[in-house]
Amino acid sequence: MGYQLDFSKVLQGEYFDLILQGLQTTMVLFVISWVLGLILAIFLTVVRAIEFRPTQFLVAAFVEYHRNVPILIQLFVWYFGFAVVLPDVVNDYLNDIGAEIGYAIVALALNKAAYMSEDFRSGLRSIHPAQMEAARAIGLTYLGAMKWVILPQAWRLALPALLGQTLILFKGTSLAAGIGVAELSYQARYVEEQSFRIFEAYGVVTAIYMLISFAIMWASSFLSTRYRLRVK
Amino acid sequence: MIEFHSVSKRYGALQVIHDISATVEKGTTIMLCGPSGSGKSTLVRTVNRLEPIQSGRITVAGRDIHAKSVDVNMLRSGIGFVFQQFNLFPHLTVVDNVMLPLRRLRGQSRRQALPTAMLMLERVGLADRAQSLPADISGGQAQRVAIARSLILKPEILILDEPTSALDPEMVGEVLKLLRELSGGGITLMCVTHEMGFAREVADRIWFLKSGRLTFDASPDLFFSQEAHPDVRGFLSSIHRNH
Numbered sequence: 001m002g003y004q005l006d007f008s009k010v011l012q013g014e015y016f017d018l019i020l021q022g023l024q025t026t027m028v029l030f031v032i033s034w035v036l037g038l039i040l041a042i043f044l045t046v047v048r049a050i051e052f053r054p055t056q057f058l059v060a061a062f063v064e065y066h067r068n069v070p071i072l073i074q075l076f077v078w079y080f081g082f083a084v085v086l087p088d089v090v091n092d093y094l095n096d097i098g099a100e101i102g103y104a105i106v107a108l109a110l111n112k113a114a115y116m117s118e119d120f121r122s123g124l125r126s127i128h129p130a131q132m133e134a135a136r137a138i139g140l141t142y143l144g145a146m147k148w149v150i151l152p153q154a155w156r157l158a159l160p161a162l163l164g165q166t167l168i169l170f171k172g173t174s175l176a177a178g179i180g181v182a183e184l185s186y187q188a189r190y191v192e193e194q195s196f197r198i199f200e201a202y203g204v205v206t207a208i209y210m211l212i213s214f215a216i217m218w219a220s221s222f223l224s225t226r227y228r229l230r231v232k
Numbered sequence: 233m234i235e236f237h238s239v240s241k242r243y244g245a246l247q248v249i250h251d252i253s254a255t256v257e258k259g260t261t262i263m264l265c266g267p268s269g270s271g272k273s274t275l276v277r278t279v280n281r282l283e284p285i286q287s288g289r290i291t292v293a294g295r296d297i298h299a300k301s302v303d304v305n306m307l308r309s310g311i312g313f314v315f316q317q318f319n320l321f322p323h324l325t326v327v328d329n330v331m332l333p334l335r336r337l338r339g340q341s342r343r344q345a346l347p348t349a350m351l352m353l354e355r356v357g358l359a360d361r362a363q364s365l366p367a368d369i370s371g372g373q374a375q376r377v378a379i380a381r382s383l384i385l386k387p388e389i390l391i392l393d394e395p396t397s398a399l400d401p402e403m404v405g406e407v408l409k410l411l412r413e414l415s416g417g418g419i420t421l422m423c424v425t426h427e428m429g430f431a432r433e434v435a436d437r438i439w440f441l442k443s444g445r446l447t448f449d450a451s452p453d454l455f456f457s458q459e460a461h462p463d464v465r466g467f468l469s470s471i472h473r474n475h
Binding site: 149 | 309382
């Protein structure tokens with residue numbers, strides 16, 4: 001084997017710029033999908049908490065689809081499937097502005113919302129009903145009891161699971177490469193093909209993924225301890 | 233202060249309160265006792281509308297509390313309620329639990345509410361645990377905090393539903409001591425209890441319930457005498473056999 005490792009090839013110039021651009025796209029995917037996913041998750045949790053069968057069923061169906069179909073397929077459904085139903089004019093426009101990332105954000109956010117809403121729901125369910133009763137006995141309204149007593153406990157109970165979902169989402173952004181989003185793993189493959197520095201390209205990208213994953217894990221363990229709810 | 237007029241309540245086919253009529257005079261202490269499942273807890277829970285009733289009328293200070301025009305949250309903020317299981321809020325410190333009603337119902341800031349809450353904690357002997365979390369205090373302390381929380385809005389009525397039943401025996405005394413201090417201090421007190429010695433000592437009236445009926449309503453002297461209702465004498469002797 002005459003392969004000589006040379007990381008300097010991919011750690012400077014055009015190749016390094018491509019990797020940095022990929023990292024930037026990965027972070028955009030991660031942050032926007034996370035925020036949208038969280039907002040939608042809260043909405044789904046509220047809808048499912050309201051005692052009305054049809055809407056509860058819709059939320060349950062939404063959750064089951066996103067939890068039981070591979071994320072890659074969910075990405076394909078949006079990128080290839082949804083595009084078919086749009087008029088050509090719209091599609092041409094979307095392709096011009098680089099719609100892949102938009103589809104990827106939609107697919108990832110919907111997927112995360114399904115998981116996060118289940119985490120919120122289990123957080124809510126693990127609060128003893130007596131807490132609501134005690135809050136109401138004080139004279140708080142239903143919404144007041146939710147706001148001051150139930151939700152502050154629910155998010156603490158859901159926090160470890162939500163942080164776990166955050167890490168999964170971060171790594172999951174790499175699947176967007178499957179529909180051509182030029183994020184970090186997509187760029188790694190491109191750099192490797194252009195430079196023939198296969199090990200180096202994937203080595204650098206692996207190190208970047210690990211660094212950020214460890215940061216998320218560290219922050220998760222800090223936050224989980226800080227906001228742990230101790231119930232006797 | 234509180235009047236029950238032919239109050240009945242049922243869960244489906246099961247009748248849990250059976251045509252109860254009785255009066256609680258202002259400032260007096262009522263102890264409710266009787267076998268489990270007799271409807272004591274259900275009855276006291278109807279007073280702040282934690283339980284709806286199917287027929288009859290309950291008036292507090294002359295007002296029909298189950299009337300549509302009554303704001304249930306307003307009613308409850310004027311009636312302190314203490315649960316068997318304390319039900320402190322685990323995400324809040326002791327002092328934050330006590331001042332929650334001041335802040336969220338009276339709209340006071342933390343700064344405004346703090347002195348009142350600390351005074352109340354001193355009254356129950358727990359000022360030094362103000363910054364503790366409920367998970368870090370004993371059951372007896374937790375119940376005293378719950379009582380402090382229920383008194384913070386200066387209610388005219390305090391209802392306690394078996395306040396010492398979930399406590400270890402060595403902690404019962406500290407809670408009873410506090411209730412002894414409250415009783416006769418102007419507040420109208422209704423307390424469901426199995427502590428018969430305590431009931432005899434502090435009650436103005438003792439109510440005996442059996443199968444959803446108020447079988448006997450008497451002064452402590454009469455309640456513990458040979459002239460008491462046969463059901464009461466049977467209940468008391470069954471308790472003594474167990475001790």
